[in-house]
Amino acid sequence: MKRIFGLLTLTLALSCQSIIDMDKANSELKIEGPKFSILFSHSISGETHPCGCRQFPLGGLPQVAGFMHELKKEKQFLYVDTGDMLFPSSIVPTHIAKSQMQAAKDVAKGLDKLGLKYTLPGDQDLAAGVGFYKEVLSEVSFTPLVSNLSDEKKKDFPHQEFTKIVFGKKTVYLTGIVEPSTIQGPLQGYFKRPEASFPETLKKLKEAGYDEKNPLTQLVVMSHAGLDYDKGFAKKFPMIDWIIGSHSQSFTNYSIDVGDTQIVQVLSKNHYIGEIAISSGKEKLEKEFSYHEMREQLGEKIPNNPFTAYINESKKKLDQIRDEEQKMMYSGGNEIKKIPDAKSCLECHEAQGEHWAKTPHSVSFATLMIAGEENKTSCMKCHSVGMNEEGGYINHNDIVHFKDLKTTDKGFSGHKNKYWQDVSKAFKDVKSIRKLSDKKVSALRVEWDKLDEKHKVEHSYANVQCLNCHEVVTDHPFAIENDEQKLAHTKASIKNKCLECHTSDQSPEWYKKDRDGVYSGVDEDYFEKMYKKMVH
Structure with missing residues (x-):
């Protein structure tokens, strides 16, 4: 299994290596070829595969691998993630800490094999502390891309403040921000307020060649802050072309525009992969933002998909750990x-x-x-x-x-x-x-x-x-x-109990979405249908 997995890793790596050449001296990525996109995810929440609850299962490392396997036939891409990758929540319960930390490492290593290049530290990434986050980073090759770390904390874990992506005549500057209030307790001190630190980031970008008046340059910001914050940030810094958001669990069917800034999110757990297509010159592409469902069938695009074996091995390890954890708990x-x-x-x-x-x-x-x-x-x-x-x-x-x-x-x-x-x-x-x-x-x-x-x-x-x-x-x-x-x-009380498990994440068909793609409440007609089916 290791040999097969290694071959796939090499294949995926070469698909990016042949098109992306990194100049480590000045953090510059050079893209060769006719088409290029930035792929993104967020709020993966430690999930390597669908749990089996959803009516139409989405997500999973084998499915993402199959999608990328097909996409690389037509274009080059850079894969980034805007945080909340490692854990299901911002708190790791003590009695299941060992299994959750193992699962966190498994998902990080899986995404690393997929070619993840940059990430942001979100509240669910720092749930087990900075020490564990650093431990995870030491075992993978992707890098936190964050520009607003506090000066005294910058040395605490490896990171880059920004990178340059050169594609044809176009240069894209990519950076990241973390809004401190999204982080738990004392760890908020690791981050400056983005609105206060971003002018300094812009200064560094300009020193690296960024010119907001030049149509051949673009500025893309990875954000772990939430949709509302992103909207306000776009108003304060209108030179930003794209904000790739996270944290608020929003889903944008199309970009939300604030002036000339386009804001996008794609929901959680790798159920969807977002895509921003980048032109190689001044021309504006007909479709710049799109998203892709990670359906079960995508895993079949790679014969004997090694990510399936990887997940099975992960399950075996986790099952042993969970069994040990549960033996330590006794309910009487x-x-x-x-x-x-x-x-x-x-x-x-x-x-x-x-x-x-x-x-x-x-x-x-x-x-x-x-x-x-x-x-x-x-x-x-x-x-x-x-x-x-x-x-x-x-x-x-x-x-x-x-x-x-x-x-x-x-x-x-x-x-x-x-x-x-x-x-x-x-x-x-x-x-x-x-x-x-x-x-x-x-x-x-x-x-x-x-x-x-x-x-x-x-x-x-x-x-x-x-x-x-x-x-x-x-x-x-x-x-x-x-x-x-x-x-x-009463019906209302039973409905509340239904919704404790039939959440928008596990049962999206139970919910409505507003025009921005954000879940906006229960679909009452659907609830009535299910209530009548279950009532006795």
């Missing part, structure tokens, strides 16, 4: 008073149970098993009931409890593993839970119930169950609900 096992699972509810609510058993919710944990992500805590919460809740569970070992067998007993681990192996066999030919017919889902639910009986499952938190949407009063069914508890069963 069989001794705690557990929240009711579907089995106990359906003893009385039989008709509702029959309807639930036909929905993907009833076997939703299998989606994680199919994707090999059943140990991934960020996914488990939405594919089970009660994670990190009182009476619920906190790790994979405690998802299922067996009769007369405590989680601390010697034979528990082997029994648990055999149970999950049998469940996996029931889904071995299933590629997508969402695409199954109601009849097939119901049949799988029946098969799962049989396995629960076979293995003497006493309680299970797996799958989306009754209490993901509903609440139950103490001593139900004998107690009477008060007004507050009745409100918990």
Whole structure:
């Protein structure tokens, strides 16, 4: 696998090396050929591949590799990223720090193999501290391109303030800014306010040959600040031609223009790759900004795509680390008073149970098993009931409890593993839970119930169950609900619970976009459709 991956890396590198010659003395990139573009991404959030939740999966290193493999046949390109690459959030939870840091390194190395040249340090990149960020940078070849580091912090990690790109008669000056308020706590001190530092950056650019009045020069700014800030920045510095933004999770269907400055973003997790086409002279190209969906089929553009093997190796490492992490967490096992699972509810609510058993919710944990992500805590919460809740569970070992067998007993681990192996066999030919017919889902639910009986499952938190949407009063069914508890069963309350998992990132079809491509609220018609489908 290493040899194949090395060959692909060499191929991708040569596709750029033959067209981009870097003069390290003055940070100048020279482009040869008829066409050239800047490709960009942001907010990858530590994701190397689609998690399997989306209706139409997008993103993934194999898909980006396939896209670039095809694109290099027609043009040369420079790949940059505007931050939030390494972690899912700006905080790394202590109990899963080891797995998240390993995943961060895996995504960074993968992007490095794709030919990433420049990046920005965002809040999700510095989540584990500057020391870890420097450690990641020491293992890759891409460089932070940031112009507003504080003077006393410039030595803390390698970076460039700007670079020059020479393409035909055109010279493009590329630099980057990080808005301090996007960064967590004391790390804000690493950055100057961009509006205060940028005049000094412009001075350095002019010393390097930049002339804002010359139509053969362009200024492109990579920004980790947010769309609103970028708009204000463009007003203050109207000489900027392009701002490649990030942080605000915006999606621009076309450039947002502030004067002559064009602002673009392309959303997150490599679901899309943005492209700015650069002309080689004074001429204005017919289409300068575009974006590309990273669909599953793109991965097939490279035979035996080595990035697939890379991800599989990454999953194996992460699975071992997550298993170790979760063994360190203990929720009380069989001794705690557990929240009711579907089995106990359906003893009385039989008709509702029959309807639930036909929905993907009833076997939703299998989606994680199919994707090999059943140990991934960020996914488990939405594919089970009660994670990190009182009476619920906190790790994979405690998802299922067996009769007369405590989680601390010697034979528990082997029994648990055999149970999950049998469940996996029931889904071995299933590629997508969402695409199954109601009849097939119901049949799988029946098969799962049989396995629960076979293995003497006493309680299970797996799958989306009754209490993901509903609440139950103490001593139900004998107690009477008060007004507050009745409100918990209203349509509005259930809708809020739906949206905790059906986010714009995982379920974009649930949301509307405004004219700028920014998500602007729930698509009520779509919600009604899904509500009617699920209600029972």
